[in-house]
Amino acid sequence: MSNNDDELDALLKLKELDVPAEFTKTVMTSIQQEVAIEQKPDHSLSDVLQWLALALGGVYGLAQSLYFLFGIWFVTATG
Secondary structure, three states, X not given: OOHHHXXXXXXXXXOOOOXXXXXXXXXXHHHXXXXXXXXXXXXXXXXXXXXXXXXXXXXXXXXHHHHHHHHHHHHHHHO
């Protein structure tokens, strides 16, 4: 066993450990930073292309619907 293992065993045998005064603040700050990094959305090229395809498909569908409605109006207006 190395010297570090002996020190760790000695610390683990203690009933109470003295933690630094800023320990809680340091740990909570690092947790909040990790959560912020994980929650950051990352947009890949495939995501952008999917949204672009959806938008173009929607515009095309809307145009087809308007052509259909205009055709119905034109047929009924001519009598």
